[in-house]
Amino acid sequence: MAALGGSVARRYAKALFGLGLAEGTYDKLGQELDVLARTYEGSADLRLALENPVIKPSEKLSILRALLPRIAPSLPVQRFALLLLERGRITQLRAIARAYRELADSRAGQVRATITAAAPLSPGDLDRVRRALEKRTGKKVIIETAVDANLIGGIVARVGDLVLDGSVRAQLEEMRRRLLN
Amino acid sequence: MRRFSLAFTGPRLMNGLAMDNREPQGRGQRSGGTAAGAVRAVMLILVAIALTVSPAISFAAEPAPPVEVGAGDNAAHAVAAEHQPGEHPVAGEHEGAEHEAGPPSINFKALGLQLLNFAVLLVILVKFGGGAINKALSARHQQLKADLASAAELRALAEAKLSKQEARLASLEHEIGEMRRGIKSEAEAEKARLISAAEERAVRIKSETAFLVEQQVREAAGRLRREAADTALKVAEEILRRSVGAGDQQRLLDTFVSDVEMPAAPAAGTGTAGRAA
Secondary structure, eight states, X not given: OXXXXXXXXXXXXXXXHHHHHHHTOHHHHHHHHXXXXXXXXXXXXXXXXXXXXXXXXXXHHHHHHHHHHHHOOSHXXXXXXXXXXHTTOGGGHHHHHHHHHHHHHHHHTEXXXXXXXXXXXXXXXXXXXXXXXXXXXSSEEEEEEEEOGGGOSSEEEEETTEEEEOOHHXXXXXXXXXXHO | OHHHHHHHHHHHHHHHHHHHHHHHHHTSOOOOOHHHHHHHHHHHHHHHHHHHHHXXXXXXXXXXXXXXXXXXXXXXXXXXXXXXXXXXXHHHHHHHHHXXXXXXXXXXXXXXXXXXXXXXXHHHHHHHHHHHXXXXXXXXXXXXXXXXXXXXHHHHHHHHHHHHHHHHHHHHHHXXXXXXXXXXXXXXXXXXXXXXXXXXXXXXXXXXXXXXHHHHHHHHHHHHHHHHHHHHHHHHHHHHHHHOOHHHHHHHHHHHHHHHHSSSOOOTTSSOEEEEO
């Protein structure tokens, strides 16, 4: 189901990316799409209003039309959001934004990496990690950070579909697996 | 002399008649048809009548008594005279009375007419009744033959049945012995089968029980191993949470960076595990 959703999101993202690429505004469209997705994910009231089957589709369109100019000024993004609402794909907005970003990064020859550590890393450590990941992937890496105390120690880097786990938690799990086997 | 002849001939005649009827029963092979038997019977009847009448004729041929009496009375006297003196007291009294009256005379004319009449009667009987008599006698003869054949057949069947029953009775003991042996062998076979089935079931139950015990032991060992691992990990995690410091974090970071920079996948035990998300 997730793969199916990913496929759908990639298809919609590719359509909008093609439009932005043709107009030379794919970066701007990506930013607006990302803001729209964050807003949708962050607002429970908005999700409830747009996903509730009791509310009429026309009312949902009116709500979204009222919001869109403030969130996404570009006309293609507004039309794209209304199209997603009409097709019942508004719930895929976050995945579509992620797929769009991947397309844009791929176009720019860069890749995003999420670095999760047990404690916040210093800028120098992050720069070391970024360089190591760039050497590994051969692409420019854009770092995003997160903190998870359950890791106990070490870091976990997620680059696209690849996960590099150097945490103490992972080593404990590996030790547990060996003990059981 | 003729009286003896009559007395002797009467039983022989009756005997002959009886023998004539018995002959087919006893032998069954004697030739001669039913018609010949009937004719013979008629002839014998005629001879018997003639012999019965002949004493009267001979007596009538003797000198006539002085007193004439009827032919019927003479015949009665003649019959009475055949009895021996003293054999029948009443007859003796009559005899004394007749001697006093003298011998009876015979009217030959009347006797001849009577004989002629009797002969005509016989001819008529033979002429017109012979066929019916023959037919009746023949039917009777055939009936008797059929009855005798049926009786013989029934007797043969009965004898065969009797011999069969006797033979069966004689072999009954043997049959009982055979049945006893058969039942015993069947019981032995059933016993062996039951024992075999019980042994097989016991082996199966034992095997299943051993399997269940092994499974439970294995499951208990696995559970124990999991609990031990969880406990060990929990203790290790608590120790690590207390002991991991900035230096350890820096060392872990260095290890991660060096593992990521390696062109090949990180080796086991190096601390960094690569996997697909």
